[in-house]
Amino acid sequence: MDERRIAARFAGFDQDGNGYIDREDFYVAAKALLAEFSTTARCDKGQALFAGAEAFWQGMAGIADVDGDQRVTRGEFVTGAVKRLRDSPERFAEIARPFLRAAIAIADPDGAGVGADAAQRVLKALGVEAEVAEAAAAALDADGDGRISEDEAVQGFARYFTVPE
Structure with a gap:
């Protein structure tokens, strides 16, 4: 992975732009999604999002926080994640x-599956540029059924880090 891509991936996680990834970045992302979809933090979906953010942070810290200071520096991100x-x-x-x-679950309130428009909203809320969000949302629907499944989202996340733009 080239330096430009690494910098972009790191910046995507460093939601508050302070130069390192920490638990707060995952909470900032969760809060942005809740605000975008007018969902409260106290409802079941909001609680699940914060639990997911914590699990994501714990997973990231577990593989990348080499010195155990509860922050992932760019260097740790490169060598770990x-x-x-x-x-x-x-x-x-x-x-x-x-x-x-x-x-x-938040982007798909009726349970019919996340469409491209809702996926774009999610990506933009997480700081992805509009034109990139549009292309990414379209690419996430791997089976072309008009809906993005959990597996498609997870696979898309993996591709984002391993396939050139």
Whole structure:
């Protein structure tokens, strides 16, 4: 993975732009999704999203926080997360599954499946540029049924880190 892609991936996790990834970045992402879809943190879906954010953070910290300071620096991200991504992108992506499952539930209030428009809203709420969000949302529907499943979201997450733009 080249330096530009690593920087972009790191920035995607560093939601508050302070130069490292920590638990708060995952909570910032959760809060942005809740706000975008007018969902309260106290409802079941909101609680599931925060639990997913915590699980995602714990997974990231477990593979990348080498010094145990509860922060993942860019260097730790490169040597920890990026290495694991190269070794097993699907396994790495599994740490995101609880968060992605909860995000899908929030973006799909009627349970019919997440369409491209809702997926774009999710991506934009997480800081993805509009044109990139549009292309990514379309690509996530791997089977072309007009809906994005949990498995498609997890596989898309893995591809995001391993396939060039």
